[in-house]
Amino acid sequence: MLREIFKLGNFDLQCGETFQDAFISYEAHGQLNSEKSNVIVYPTWYSGNHEDVRAAIGPGRALDPEKYFILVPDMFGNGHSSSPSNTEYPHDRGRFPSVTPYDNVIAQHQLLTNLYGITKIQLVVGFSMSAQQAFHWGALYPELVGAIAPICGSAKTASHNWLFLETLKKALILDENFNSGDYALQPEAGLRAFTAIYASWAFSQTFYRENLHLSWLGGKFDSMSGFLEFFHNFFTPKNDANNLLAMLDTWQRADISKHKKFEGDLSSALSAITCKAIVMPGRTDMYFPPEDNEIQVAMMPNAELRVIESIYGHGAGGPGFSNQDDDDFIDQALIELLGDG
Amino acid sequence: MLREIFKLGNFDLQCGETFQDAFISYEAHGQLNSEKSNVIVYPTWYSGNHEDVRAAIGPGRALDPEKYFILVPDMFGNGHSSSPSNTEYPHDRGRFPSVTPYDNVIAQHQLLTNLYGITKIQLVVGFSMSAQQAFHWGALYPELVGAIAPICGSAKTASHNWLFLETLKKALILDENFNSGDYALQPEAGLRAFTAIYASWAFSQTFYRENLHLSWLGGKFDSMSGFLEFFHNFFTPKNDANNLLAMLDTWQRADISKHKKFEGDLSSALSAITCKAIVMPGRTDMYFPPEDNEIQVAMMPNAELRVIESIYGHGAGGPGFSNQDDDDFIDQALIELLGDG
Numbered sequence: 001m002l003r004e005i006f007k008l009g010n011f012d013l014q015c016g017e018t019f020q021d022a023f024i025s026y027e028a029h030g031q032l033n034s035e036k037s038n039v040i041v042y043p044t045w046y047s048g049n050h051e052d053v054r055a056a057i058g059p060g061r062a063l064d065p066e067k068y069f070i071l072v073p074d075m076f077g078n079g080h081s082s083s084p085s086n087t088e089y090p091h092d093r094g095r096f097p098s099v100t101p102y103d104n105v106i107a108q109h110q111l112l113t114n115l116y117g118i119t120k121i122q123l124v125v126g127f128s129m130s131a132q133q134a135f136h137w138g139a140l141y142p143e144l145v146g147a148i149a150p151i152c153g154s155a156k157t158a159s160h161n162w163l164f165l166e167t168l169k170k171a172l173i174l175d176e177n178f179n180s181g182d183y184a185l186q187p188e189a190g191l192r193a194f195t196a197i198y199a200s201w202a203f204s205q206t207f208y209r210e211n212l213h214l215s216w217l218g219g220k221f222d223s224m225s226g227f228l229e230f231f232h233n234f235f236t237p238k239n240d241a242n243n244l245l246a247m248l249d250t251w252q253r254a255d256i257s258k259h260k261k262f263e264g265d266l267s268s269a270l271s272a273i274t275c276k277a278i279v280m281p282g283r284t285d286m287y288f289p290p291e292d293n294e295i296q297v298a299m300m301p302n303a304e305l306r307v308i309e310s311i312y313g314h315g316a317g318g319p320g321f322s323n324q325d326d327d328d329f330i331d332q333a334l335i336e337l338l339g340d341g
Numbered sequence: 342m343l344r345e346i347f348k349l350g351n352f353d354l355q356c357g358e359t360f361q362d363a364f365i366s367y368e369a370h371g372q373l374n375s376e377k378s379n380v381i382v383y384p385t386w387y388s389g390n391h392e393d394v395r396a397a398i399g400p401g402r403a404l405d406p407e408k409y410f411i412l413v414p415d416m417f418g419n420g421h422s423s424s425p426s427n428t429e430y431p432h433d434r435g436r437f438p439s440v441t442p443y444d445n446v447i448a449q450h451q452l453l454t455n456l457y458g459i460t461k462i463q464l465v466v467g468f469s470m471s472a473q474q475a476f477h478w479g480a481l482y483p484e485l486v487g488a489i490a491p492i493c494g495s496a497k498t499a500s501h502n503w504l505f506l507e508t509l510k511k512a513l514i515l516d517e518n519f520n521s522g523d524y525a526l527q528p529e530a531g532l533r534a535f536t537a538i539y540a541s542w543a544f545s546q547t548f549y550r551e552n553l554h555l556s557w558l559g560g561k562f563d564s565m566s567g568f569l570e571f572f573h574n575f576f577t578p579k580n581d582a583n584n585l586l587a588m589l590d591t592w593q594r595a596d597i598s599k600h601k602k603f604e605g606d607l608s609s610a611l612s613a614i615t616c617k618a619i620v621m622p623g624r625t626d627m628y629f630p631p632e633d634n635e636i637q638v639a640m641m642p643n644a645e646l647r648v649i650e651s652i653y654g655h656g657a658g659g660p661g662f663s664n665q666d667d668d669d670f671i672d673q674a675l676i677e678l679l680g681d682g
Binding site: 161162163164166170175176192196197204205208286289291292 | 499500501502503504505507508511512515516517530531533534537538540541544545546547548549550552554565569627630632633
């Protein structure tokens, strides 16, 4: 495993701003073969980082580092790549510019092509916001990408999902310590409201009805408040409040049609994803319900919709976030896309 | 139509406190017949009051004031019955005691028996929190209640729904103006976060995908923010922040088994509902998904589950909150329960 920083220099963002001294952090698993033909990209999801993605990777699994060169680029805003918490004035803290999934994908593309000279990616995998990045990869670089596997994510953030995100933001910034992002200490009360809202949406009604929250991630909680405390600490302190808001902004802006190549035409952007795709929503995911993907898959020329029949809600798609069945279901699809079946 | 206040005097609450000079407000439609056999009760829902219930009542409809005597008691905390906003110290504002759905139903029972001498209710109808009250009526007074029609509500607040409510509270009280309920002006920013969270859950993903929010209740909004502004004003100013929190507490405590008669045994409480019941969840209701009712109906001896196939989410069950089809579907079930079919 290799952990590196890739310097982007002055990086032009879709919002029109130029980001000085931008960089992306990434982790690489396995070895790039001599033909440079064994590349997999798995970007990070909301609140996650390259360490969290390790749970999807392992010898004998679909994402096998003994066979593949697996690049895990950290998303802008996650505290490892350029983020509000690690950027100098004038782009620090609440002054961090708006970043889109395309900005992330273009930065990742520079890493792959400029540093590694990669001209073919076998597979882009993603969960949640990284599924959104997988869709963007497929739409923008169809000649480069062999297949995409978006898991519990969508090609465009739906109105309903946008509103959920807006409520997270509204709650967090209410904290009197938030101070427009110029806080001395993390806005703890605001973050607690934030993580509670997040938890309420992240899992299904059935998940809670069956008390799966009381043993989530191998925990042992005797009440909802015990689980909420754990979930809060799952988000914090690794996630700074401004970082969470920056990534939230990226999520709200996710739309593969928002590129000059597509001029806002979602159908055109979806039909540009000519590679193979297995799109895997979770049956009970309240962020990205299967219907959103179903509509999108119908406009993709080479895509299959394959629903994860899970009661873990959005958690169904996160490696280790649900159960072995869900992880196996996803791995099986990845094996098919990699032609290892 | 008659609007009255019914004085309860010193009223013992389930929490152990005695509420001095408690009262319930109610509206009555139609005339009580000489046999006192034409009584319908329709309590109020969260944030609603007797005026809002009028949308379910009308000549020629199931709830026909020309045939029935329809009592609409306001829920404690809604600003019309005893509430944080209209109660004197020591039970004013944030000091308002915890009130359960049973407390509401027992107060309503006193109104019906002590004031009107009613010994038979043909039907208790309810939407949302008032559906919860309908379940409580059926469990506690089986000899009195002829039928219940709980619409988009449950016999016990599920963990998941409890958590949603907790997020509303967490967001609202973050407002620095809230001041433990002793605010001089309504905590506007907190209420805005509150109403946005409420809106995000109140309707389904499909509702938003099809842009029904942009024309909800006959409105014409050009954006999500226009809708959110409207939705905010739909809640406020008619609902005081402390009142919203008091009713929220009642909602969180809803559980028909929480009575000395049932000692926490939900199965026992559900099987005590011997009257006819048509339980109507909304297919896409995220507060009270059909599965919760399905489990409950299986323990009720004389109940039918009848799902409202609507994309309006929780709104499916509120009179005038969705569309004519949903209102007609509900009216048809009420007509059957009233034996008017």
